[in-house]
Amino acid sequence: MDGCVIPLSTGLACGEPVASGAPIDLCHDHLLAAHDWVAGDAGVTDLLPSPCLACGSRLGVRYPSGWMCAICEWRVGAVVDQADVIAVRVDVVYYLRFRDQIKIGTSATPRHRLAAIRHDELLAFERGNRSLEQRRHAQFAAHRLGRSEWFEAHDELLAHIDTLRRGVDDPWQLYALWRSEQLALRG
Template sequence: MPPSPPCLVVGCVGVAEPDAPIALCAWHLAVSADWSAAHEGVTDVLPTPCLVCGSRLGVRWPSGWLCAVCEWRHGEPLDDELPAPRVDVVYYLRFDDRVKIGTTAHPRRRLAAIWHDELLAFEPGDRLVERRRHALFATERFGRTEWFRRSPALDAHIAGLSAGVDDPWARYARWVSEAIARRG
């Protein structure tokens, strides 16, 4: 194995770390990592979950932690006087072999009032999006209700909404935290 090259820093007599992406000695690598962390932040697990959105992912800065999702400064109290932002969603619920397509701005309260077997997906949207979905799947609709027969087209639509999503509630929490972040 060839000897390590010298450190690129002028005047340094150290040798470059063999697996370093840039020919720097261990000390200069550490200094550059510290500089980068101070200017770019370091993504890591928050000490405790974010009080705003529940995320565990944060960015550590020399001045403290920020939630990586909603940018709440870890350790700051929440302003209880501000109302929660309104986030309208279209929801897809399964009961037996049927699917309900509805909308709400308060999904926990609404879904608690509806008998269902499984929450399949959420989609951002209000009554307009809900009406579009009802029209899109009109051939599967039970009368004038919000309940639909399962079909390949409806199943494909729901699969597209839930692709890469293990928990629809986590996605909803992210939308709420993004709305809080946009509000400032």
Template sequence: MDDPLPQRCLLCGATAGIRRDGQWHCAVCDWRVGDAPDPDLPPPRVDVVYYLRWRERIKIGTSHRPRQRLAAILHEELLAFEPGDRALEQRRHREFADLREGGEWFTADPRLLAHIAAVAGGIPPWDAYARWVADAYRR
């Protein structure tokens, strides 16, 4: 069960935590509360393939700065992130080529929606991204 953290998570800003091994960890990204990323190191690069919905269309794109990228794209809903770079994005474009409507936009077909649901695994996209960023910091 998640409990309130003694302070916001320094990585993702979440307020819910889990007490494990006598220490608080963020319930979203699993960052140990009280630890700070090394300010002398650049933040890690975490590439993602994103799936955005606009009406009955899905955009499959990629970014290593998803907050900035998604802010620049008109969409109704962020459906999922998948860890991966341009090579994975291109593989997804080929996989769903028969659904392409133009550019990186695809028809919201049940097959594509099932793939997105499997990729998401029931985890909110920004929570998954926060976990991957925390994992990258730990490496």
């Protein structure tokens, strides 16, 4: 068919040129109308206006009626029971870059911890506690800077970080997923 197939009130098809790249034979205006209908029914995935109060995720779904976290389904603006939020503990080993050095540390509250540490970039998270952190310190000890948690950037450490980052666009989304899983396990 050469034109838009949407029937008009006259019973004839719209006939306007099909939008370039359209997956079905619809003109630009009818594609927009279909998009608006789907967006209202299924929502549109986008960044939340601020991190989810329940799980910390930045990924949300926008509906005409408001926002919902795409990870834990908390409705933006709803009251969060702080006891539930505080009780969700996910220990992580974090990898930070500051200039040409990398810090390997651990925290159960990485947002607060990382806010207190001068760094240029959060490179990765690895789920684990102090025991895993100590193993990583031992693993990369040859490049440790004194007795600190800072290390020279070197091939072995960078390869480990690359492995942790594989398939992860944003470490905070991974952390939010882990928190959401913990919430789900608690029922």
